[in-house]
Amino acid sequence: MNDQMNPSVDAPVVIRPYGDTTGDGMVQVSFTLPLAHDKRAEGAALQLANKMGISPALVVHAKAMGPEFTFFIVYGTVHHLVEVDKVVVFERDYELLTPKDANAAVREQLGRPLVTVGACIGSDAHTVGIDAILNIKGFAGEKGLEYYGEFEVHNLGAQVSVPELVNQAIAFHADAVLVSQVVTQKDAHLANVRELTAAFREAYPHGRRPLIVVGGPRFDPTMAAELGVDRIFGKGTTPGEVASYLVHAMVNQQRKASDV
Ligand code: B12
Incomplete structure (x- = not known):
């Protein structure tokens, strides 16, 4: 040795x-x-x-x-x-904010609530993950996005079709669309996300679509660009990480023109 x-x-x-x-x-x-x-x-x-x-x-x-x-x-x-x-690690490239700081940033810099629309798409009925991020009760000791006063949360639940999600995102003037995919059999999660990004590209003028954030336990966070989404969150994600990312991406205007 x-x-x-x-x-x-x-x-x-x-x-x-x-x-x-x-x-x-x-x-x-x-x-x-x-x-x-x-x-x-x-x-x-x-x-x-x-x-x-x-x-x-x-x-x-x-x-x-x-x-x-x-x-x-x-x-x-x-x-x-x-x-x-x-070893290559996907590092978080934004600051973790408390709910108070996240709310303050949205209030001061966006000047209106940050609108999120969440769903579990396709035939996937696993809602626990998206609920952990969105519902007030939250996850791992952190409150979900519903707790954040400056976040407007619309949780559409499970088995939402992509066209329905696009319609709801337009109707609510979504700033961010949060999608959960837990079932990965035959790479259904990847196919569904590709369908999702294609539909949003078609429905919105170039550069105007909402942020697209996907999550689930078997996603590889390094695949965001390949799937055409803004960010991928994996297993163990906490609501605070997601809220901080949304503030970072929306308020600090970090979105890359090539991604939208
Ligand atoms: C509970 C459960 C169910 C429940 C779901 C109830 C509900 N309302 O959600 C029921 C019984 C309905 C169910 C059904 C099925 N299930 Co199931 N289920 C599970 C189980 C045991 C736990 C999942 C869970 O709740 N995890 C807890 C949450 C908090 O964790 P999470 O989902 O990973 O979410 C976290 C992160 O991933 C992330 N995240 C998730 N989504 C999002 C979204 C965004 C935007 C962000 C930012 C973050 C994020 O944040 C969350 C918090 O950290 C898993 C096995 C396991 N131990 O994981 C199997 C499992 C997911 N099920 C599985 C299967 C196969 C099925 C069925 C097909 C079984 C069958 N033959 O009928 C059906 C499918 C039904 C359907 N149409 O989808 C497989 C999937 C295998 C695969 N490769 O895809 C698993 C892995 C079990 C196994 N080992 O085989 N299931």
Whole structure:
């Protein structure tokens, strides 16, 4: 073990996973194979694990999921190194504001309420996430946007179609449209967001559409430009982060002309 791997040296730049002892490279993965549960299926799981670079590998759990599928948990060693100094992180690029400061900024600089319209689009019925951000009761000890006196909140609920959301955004003169997507099967969240951005591009004159903010536990925040939205929020987002972003984007006029 060199100095970079030595846990006694502060902030190592090269690390390996930890299982039984520091740096032993032990990982645990789970997956399902379309095979009935038998010895051959367990062998297939080990073959996959080996091909994934887990070697030696051990099937620590296997359970039939109906007659034709088996769920596995495999535990084993990887030999890859993690170079901590090369990790890329999506950093928040705006200041976190208290509700009081956010309200003051909107009042002083916008001179009217900041109008938000929120919804869960497509067939997605998971409303807990968007409610956590919008409803007064909030999330993780923070009040939702309804608590902010200078924010006007219209929560349209679940399974809202894109045309309906566009109509409501126009009717309410939305400054920001907040959309939640929790179901990601077959990348439905990405397809729905692309449909959303295309519809807003069509419905509004160039450069005049509201901010489009999407969120959900399986979004990659670095994909905003690719999806044509202004910001993506992932799992664990708090209402204060969203309110601060909206103030930053609206009040401080940070929107990029190329994005609108
Ligand atoms: C509760 C729940 C349900 C409830 C939803 C009730 C409701 N009113 O919302 C019910 C029972 C209805 C349900 C149904 C289904 N569910 Co469900 N459900 C869940 C569960 C257990 C919790 C989700 C949740 O509430 N999380 C808590 C909230 C606070 O977290 P969040 O959504 O991540 O939101 C946070 C952030 O992501 C972010 N955020 C989210 N949205 C937004 C939006 C904006 C604008 C911003 C800024 C931030 C933001 O901020 C929030 C706060 O931090 C998850 C599993 C899990 N543990 O996550 C499965 C899960 C989401 N469900 C799943 C599935 C498959 C379904 C069904 C298809 C099951 C079925 N076969 O019928 C149906 C689909 C129904 C439909 N048409 O959508 C899968 C999705 C898998 C996938 N790859 O897409 C999951 C992951 C379970 C699993 N492991 O399989 N479900």
